[in-house]
Amino acid sequence: MALSGIFLMVFLVQHLAINLTSLIPDNGYTFNKISHFMGYNPVVQFILQPILMLGVCFHFTMGIFLEYQNRRARKSKYVFHKTRSSWISKNMILSGLVVLAFLALHFYDFWVPEMDYKYVSKLIPAEDRYYHELQEKFHNSTRTVIYCISFVLLGLHLNHGLASSFQSVGVTTSSQKKLKLIANIYSISIAIGFTVVAVFHYFSH
Amino acid sequence: MELKLKIWRQKNSGEKGAIIDYNVKKIDPDMSFLEMLDVLNQDLIKSGEEPVAFDHDCREGICGMCSLVINGSPHGPDKGTTTCQLHMRRFKSGDTIYIEPFRGTAFPVIKDLVVDRSAFDRIQQSGGYVSVNTSGNTVDANATPIPKPDADEAFKAAACIGCGACVASCKNSSAMLFVGAKVSQYSRLPQGKVEARERVLNMVKQMDKEGFGNCTNTGACEAHCPKGISLDNILNLNREYIKAKIRK
Numbered sequence: 331m332a333l334s335g336i337f338l339m340v341f342l343v344q345h346l347a348i349n350l351t352s353l354i355p356d357n358g359y360t361f362n363k364i365s366h367f368m369g370y371n372p373v374v375q376f377i378l379q380p381i382l383m384l385g386v387c388f389h390f391t392m393g394i395f396l397e398y399q400n401r402r403a404r405k406s407k408y409v410f411h412k413t414r415s416s417w418i419s420k421n422m423i424l425s426g427l428v429v430l431a432f433l434a435l436h437f438y439d440f441w442v443p444e445m446d447y448k449y450v451s452k453l454i455p456a457e458d459r460y461y462h463e464l465q466e467k468f469h470n471s472t473r474t475v476i477y478c479i480s481f482v483l484l485g486l487h488l489n490h491g492l493a494s495s496f497q498s499v500g501v502t503t504s505s506q507k508k509l510k511l512i513a514n515i516y517s518i519s520i521a522i523g524f525t526v527v528a529v530f531h532y533f534s535h
Numbered sequence: 536m537e538l539k540l541k542i543w544r545q546k547n548s549g550e551k552g553a554i555i556d557y558n559v560k561k562i563d564p565d566m567s568f569l570e571m572l573d574v575l576n577q578d579l580i581k582s583g584e585e586p587v588a589f590d591h592d593c594r595e596g597i598c599g600m601c602s603l604v605i606n607g608s609p610h611g612p613d614k615g616t617t618t619c620q621l622h623m624r625r626f627k628s629g630d631t632i633y634i635e636p637f638r639g640t641a642f643p644v645i646k647d648l649v650v651d652r653s654a655f656d657r658i659q660q661s662g663g664y665v666s667v668n669t670s671g672n673t674v675d676a677n678a679t680p681i682p683k684p685d686a687d688e689a690f691k692a693a694a695c696i697g698c699g700a701c702v703a704s705c706k707n708s709s710a711m712l713f714v715g716a717k718v719s720q721y722s723r724l725p726q727g728k729v730e731a732r733e734r735v736l737n738m739v740k741q742m743d744k745e746g747f748g749n750c751t752n753t754g755a756c757e758a759h760c761p762k763g764i765s766l767d768n769i770l771n772l773n774r775e776y777i778k779a780k781i782r783k
Contacts, residue, residue, distance in 0.1 A: 396749050396751075399748060399749060400706070400707035400708075400709075400748040400749055400751070402640060402746070402748075403639060403640050403641070403707055403708040403709070403746060403747055403748030403749075404638055404639050404640060404706075404707070404708040404748070405640050406638055406640075406644075407638070408604060408607065408635055408638055409541075409543070409554055409633060409635060410604075410606060410607045410633040410635070411604070411607045412606065412607030412608055413607075413608075413704055413706065413753070413755040413758070413759070414608075414704075414754075414755060414758035414759060415706075415753040415754050415755040415758060416753070416754075419751065419752065419753040419754065420706050420753055420755075422751060490752070493752065494751065494752035497752045497766070497769065497770050497773070498750070498752065498773055499773065499777065500770055500771070500773035500774030500775075500776075500777055502767070502770055502774075506766065506767075
């Protein structure tokens, strides 16, 4: 669970870095170049992408299984229970399920059309289409709002997830406070980064 | 002081329990929480009712026998204290107090507020010890030099009284803080390193067998622990477990 979480957190940094190139004022040239490379490079497509899919599937399957085990560990609930721990640390399954639902929407929006373009319709590779497709998607205000809400929950999920995963694999820092600071910086950067990209393209269309 | 008590009553582990309301009067603010329950039980006995069963022993925060979830918090609202160290001056006259047993599938209710915490004993028996040669050539523990930081960390871990508040506070009923403390207590000392691998594997195996939940690092256990056992012990447990698994 922790290892797949760390793997997905590294992937998110790479995803955000590519998305941020769409903010460069070069009419999408850099973003298109990188997206085309990622979309047609056989190593990315046939090795890294399946590994990523497996990582995602493993992470949420384990999350649901652990939640099931944890609920079984307390069959009789408290009438009145008050714990001194954060809301997000107690509700990782909730934020995780929202992120999973968002992932389904995200796949429907971008991955499914991409697979259709390349492998079903077998259209000619066009290097300049990605930036345009991105802007088209974020023209829709409902979609942009759903994405932004999901990014907030993703940020909260990562905030606890980062510190928790390092704790679970036994990796230590000099203090718990330092680990929490790293988790705060990482999760806020990811949430704000993705939100800025979505909002930018909503307004710039 | 006069108090309204909402206490979990359960005849035995096989029957369903429920919250029953009681009123107690003439409670001195300087009484301990357990003395307040003694007053209630005295009243119940006088009126021919069954007294409330609850665990207690030393009543000075050492033995780890007292339990109780008071107003939703294991060992009550104060940090770093056990139930027996909680005093009634912490409450106001007229307050309503919820009193429940520690809950967890691995801690079945025996009666009312008494739970069976023998799962902890079985975990401890599975590896929470150091084998010592007692055939006449026992080495004096003080003859083995131990770095001060290691000795301090081992001592802090050894402060765990095994009360089970970590399990009671955790949303997953995880016993990782208890097991982490017991593993760390020995793994940080040279005497404990000999059996370190078997110890951590056996104790974790027994913990899982008992039906405790998984640790999701919410930190509730550390926050509610009456002895302030640190989450670092869970980190150390994970590290020892991974090391042991790799060497297997």
